[in-house]
Amino acid sequence: SAVISQKPSRDICQRGTSLTIQCQVDSQVTMMFWYRQQPGQSLTLIATANQGSEATYESGFVIDKFPISRPNLTFSTLTVSNMSPEDSSIYLCSVELTSGGNLGSYEQYFGPGTRLTVT
């Protein structure tokens, strides 16, 4: 498994400002993901971040609104830019670990999330 921490755990921000969320993993991983969970909803993938390359964004998410950095194999940041109340959500980072053997499983582990409220 992987131990993932996120900072901040929660924040209340004013509209028009930006917030950068940090994600730290206790081991080196290739794939890191950023998800959004809107109130009472399921998780939606924002983007995938590989170290050394630009993030890949899902439909409906753009780099100008959600810039991502991935400077090394244990760390990533997600910035929520020019925030509006609609950005109030929980933002979660996750990592993919693969195991060898016959089954070659993929496991995704999640951080505790950052609860963002935009007023």
Added chain:
Amino acid sequence: GEDVEQSLFLSVREGDSSVINCTYTDSSSTYLYWYKQEPGAGLQLLTYIFSNMDMKQDQRLTVLLNKKDKHLSLRIADTQTGDSAIYFCAVPMFSGGYNKLIFGAGTRLAVHP
């Protein structure tokens, strides 16, 4: 694309078994996952099953997979109040060189005495 569906609510009495169901559309999925989210917390990977298996048991948890019907279920035996949480079924979709997880809406399990 992949579509994953779950019922939204389940209420059970403490000590009974809980069964949470999930259906999906993409038959090429190799692994299928169950996550648990407690109030105010992140997601905890509970268990997963490989698509060539019909059943996987892990202590109080039993995962059943009917690949023909694209139906996945999670059974929790002897349900306790600490099992109260939202349970998400997740199915990977391989795209662009990585596994993108598609989540169901989540089933809120309420355990009452």
